[in-house]
Amino acid sequence: MTVGKSTMKTVGDDISWKAQNNGTIGIHPCASCDVRTRAVCSALSNDELKELALHSRHRAIDAGETVFFEGDPTEAYYVVMDGALKLYKLLADGRRQITGFLFKGDFLGLAYCEDHSFSAEALKDSKLCQLPKGQFEAMADESGALGRRLLSIATSGVACAQEQMLLLGRKTAAERLASFLLWLSSAQGRGGDDSADLISVPMSRADMADYLGLTVETVSRTVTKFKTGKLIRLQAQNGIEICDRGELEAIAAGEAA
Amino acid sequence: MTVGKSTMKTVGDDISWKAQNNGTIGIHPCASCDVRTRAVCSALSNDELKELALHSRHRAIDAGETVFFEGDPTEAYYVVMDGALKLYKLLADGRRQITGFLFKGDFLGLAYCEDHSFSAEALKDSKLCQLPKGQFEAMADESGALGRRLLSIATSGVACAQEQMLLLGRKTAAERLASFLLWLSSAQGRGGDDSADLISVPMSRADMADYLGLTVETVSRTVTKFKTGKLIRLQAQNGIEICDRGELEAIAAGEAA
DNA sequence: CGTCGCATTGACTCTATTCAATCCGGGTGG
DNA sequence: CCACCCGGATTGAATAGAGTCAATGCGACG
Numbered sequence: 008m009t010v011g012k013s014t015m016k017t018v019g020d021d022i023s024w025k026a027q028n029n030g031t032i033g034i035h036p037c038a039s040c041d042v043r044t045r046a047v048c049s050a051l052s053n054d055e056l057k058e059l060a061l062h063s064r065h066r067a068i069d070a071g072e073t074v075f076f077e078g079d080p081t082e083a084y085y086v087v088m089d090g091a092l093k094l095y096k097l098l099a100d101g102r103r104q105i106t107g108f109l110f111k112g113d114f115l116g117l118a119y120c121e122d123h124s125f126s127a128e129a130l131k132d133s134k135l136c137q138l139p140k141g142q143f144e145a146m147a148d149e150s151g152a153l154g155r156r157l158l159s160i161a162t163s164g165v166a167c168a169q170e171q172m173l174l175l176g177r178k179t180a181a182e183r184l185a186s187f188l189l190w191l192s193s194a195q196g197r198g199g200d201d202s203a204d205l206i207s208v209p210m211s212r213a214d215m216a217d218y219l220g221l222t223v224e225t226v227s228r229t230v231t232k233f234k235t236g237k238l239i240r241l242q243a244q245n246g247i248e249i250c251d252r253g254e255l256e257a258i259a260a261g262e263a264a
Numbered sequence: 265m266t267v268g269k270s271t272m273k274t275v276g277d278d279i280s281w282k283a284q285n286n287g288t289i290g291i292h293p294c295a296s297c298d299v300r301t302r303a304v305c306s307a308l309s310n311d312e313l314k315e316l317a318l319h320s321r322h323r324a325i326d327a328g329e330t331v332f333f334e335g336d337p338t339e340a341y342y343v344v345m346d347g348a349l350k351l352y353k354l355l356a357d358g359r360r361q362i363t364g365f366l367f368k369g370d371f372l373g374l375a376y377c378e379d380h381s382f383s384a385e386a387l388k389d390s391k392l393c394q395l396p397k398g399q400f401e402a403m404a405d406e407s408g409a410l411g412r413r414l415l416s417i418a419t420s421g422v423a424c425a426q427e428q429m430l431l432l433g434r435k436t437a438a439e440r441l442a443s444f445l446l447w448l449s450s451a452q453g454r455g456g457d458d459s460a461d462l463i464s465v466p467m468s469r470a471d472m473a474d475y476l477g478l479t480v481e482t483v484s485r486t487v488t489k490f491k492t493g494k495l496i497r498l499q500a501q502n503g504i505e506i507c508d509r510g511e512l513e514a515i516a517a518g519e520a521a
Numbered sequence: 522c523g524t525c526g527c528a529t530t531g532a533c534t535c536t537a538t539t540c541a542a543t544c545c546g547g548g549t550g551g
Numbered sequence: 552c553c554a555c556c557c558g559g560a561t562t563g564a565a566t567a568g569a570g571t572c573a574a575t576g577c578g579a580c581g
Contacts, residue, residue: 096430098518104430117419119412124423147412154411155376155404161418162374166381168425173353173361175432176477180537212560220433225537227561261355437569469528479570484529522581529576536570544561551554 036060040136045112046086050156051146059146064137068092074115074127074135081123083137084116090133091209094125095217105218107167108210110194118157119144130209175220178261183219184229185259188239192249204252208245293317297393302369303343307413308403316403321394325349331372331384331392338380340394341373347390348466351382352474362475364424365467367451375414376401387466432477435518440476441486442516445496449506461509465502 037043037056048056065088068074074085077096092109106125109115115127115135147153174183188206195203210218216226233239238255240248249255257263294300294313305313322345325331331342334353349366363382366372372384372392404410431440445463452460467475473483490496495512497505506512514520 094426096426098430098434100518102434102518104433106426106429117422118415119419120423125426147415148408151405151408151411154408154415158375158404158411158415158418161415161422162376165374165418165421165425166377168422168429169351169353169363169382172363172425172428172432173355175429176361176474177355177359217433222538223560224539224562228537231561261357261359480528481530481571482569485569488529524581525579527577527579529574531574532572534569534571536568537566538568539566540564542561542563545559547557549554549556551552 036063040088042086042088042112047114047153047156047160048086050152051150052152055146055150055153059138059142062139062142066135066137068129068133068135070129070131070133072129074129075123077123077126079123081116081120081140083139084114084118084143085138086136087111087113087115088134088136091130092127092133093130093210093214093218094127096125103217104220105214106171107164108194108218112197114157114160118147118161130214180219180221180225180229181232181258181263182261183221184215184226184233185238185255187215187219188247188249189252189255189259192252204249205242206247206249208247293320297345299343299345299369304371304410304413304417305343307409308407309409312403312407312410316395316399319396319399323392323394325386325390325392327386327388327390329386331386332380334380334383336380338373338377338397340396341371341375341400342395343393344368344370344372345391345393348387349384349390350387350467350471350475351384353382360474361477362471363428364421365451365475369454371414371417375404375418387471437476437478437482437486438489438515438520439518440478441472441483441490442495442512444472444476445504445506446509446512446516461506462499463504463506465504 037048037060040048043049043056048059051059066074066085068090074092075081087109089111091111092113092115093105094107094109094115095103095105097103108130109127117124147157174186178186191208192203192206195206208215212223212226212230215221216223219226221229230239230241233255234241236254238249238251238258240250242248254263294305294317297305300306300313305316308316323331323342325347331349332338344366346368348368349370349372350362351364351366351372352360352362354360365387366384374381404414431443435443448465449460449463452463465472469480469483469487472478473480476483478486487496487498490512491498493511495506495508495515497507499505511520
């Protein structure tokens with residue numbers, strides 16, 4: 008198992024300071040950031056945001072590139088500005104468990120941890136906003152709002168993880184896939200009305216398998232079964248259309264016949 | 265699946281106010297609490313502690329009794345003063361996944377969540393210190409130390425949960441049991457030197473199975489295999505002695521032959 | 522001493538894995 | 552333009568690891 012240091016190009020200091028001054032937000036690079044209102048940053052005052060922006064760096068990550076490896080010392084936290092990431096852990100012989108996927112607006116990192124307890128890799132070309140560990144932690148210590156926001160992120164992370172434990176420990180392959188598709192749908196519904204019926208699946212079958220605790224073959228077979236049963240329809244560009252949400256929900260909950 | 269409201273006797277207002285005044289701690293009921301230095305409470309000043317104690321209640325929970333059910337509105341947080349609890353989630357047909365065990369000193373509850381996302385039940389007769397939700401949250405909002413402590417608890421909860429996902433998604437029965445025994449050992453080592461070789465197992469085989477994503481039979485068979493292989497020895501009163509920690513560690517990590 | 526609940530063991534089954542072949546779409550180079 | 556190639560996805564056949572069903576063992580307790 009190769010666990011090396013991550014190397015990556017830093018887009019660097021080229022944060023735009025040209026954002027328009029609208030009188031309330033003031034001039035700072037985050038003014039033009041479209042995840043600002045959704046991400047952790049929303050817990051910061053304009054002054055704090057400005058301060059933090061002084062130390063932040065944007066990083067472009069290509070698909071397949073690693074942000075950091077499990078065991079690496081934590082040097083920074085990140086906000087996903089665009090793209091998608093997978094988080095995973097490995098066993099000595101290469102068996103892999105994906106512990107989560109991150110999308111636009113999500114926060115990456117575990118507060119106050121010395122070392123990363125998982126690896127993070129881009130599913131597709133992505134943009135991250137990198138926040139230096141020390142700087143960010145100091146700010147979290149100062150700002151009650153940021154601390155509370157981080158707590159709420161961690162808390163929902165725990166709830167999510169417990170749901171996934173239920174899936175991994177007790178659900179059948181079909182139940183796992185159904186749960187996954189519905190989760191993906193609701194994740195993509197964030198921002199829009201509700202959950203989308205046409206979902207884009209940025210991860211490979213192998214990634215889905217490693218997230219669901221199955222093999223590629225089983226995922227593929229189960230997808231086919233859902234397709235045959237007219238629960239879903241495969242679309243171009245890794246799209247999946249949910250045709251019978253009710254039935255999928257019943258399956259996901261373990262209520263199916 | 266019966267999911268009712270939890271009912272429980274409240275030991276009530278009989279918190280002892282007789283703790284000795286040693287000049288620094290001052291007179292308050294927590295002075296005599298032996299988990300005070302380990303639990304969340306350690307993040308509070310004496311004044312804060314005193315304030316919180318005014319609203320706290322001790323609850324005695326019998327083995328098998330439920331503290332709260334998944335879906336119940338969160339009305340309080342708890343500190344486990346003594347005993348052991350299991351946290352679990354259920355599927356519609358009764359399949360159960362235990363998502364964690366709590367011991368003396370552990371914190372019970374997910375900060376700022378409206379409803380409980382899991383049920384909590386005592387493994388054996390236990391004592392809890394109940395902290396009213398509103399009171400405690402207000403205090404967390406005020407005190408940076410408490411907020412940070414809660415964040416660190418939630419954060420290590422996430423790391424723990426991810427480790428468990430790896431176990432549930434990718435480990436074999438033997439690897440799961442080995443990981444579990446070592447975890448239990450290190451959990452009981454807290455307070456003592458390091459990890460204990462003689463561990464007490466307060467949960468039934470069924471609980472172990474539901475925690476490890478296995479069946480009772482498989483757990484039992486695997487225990488027998490370990491016993492036969494001289495990796496462990498069963499002791500009286502649900503005790504298990506670890507005889508070959510190195511081999512167990514190798515198995516747990518997935519490095520065994 | 523008998524009973525009850527949990528744990529263990531045995532025999533058989535089944536779901537998901539493994540191993541292997543084929544398919545499909547996109548990109549490349551002749 | 553089209554044949555070729557490559558990686559991911561799908562499908563098939565055989566296998567294995569854990570599950571299921573059922574019987575027995577064992578210790579605590581009345």
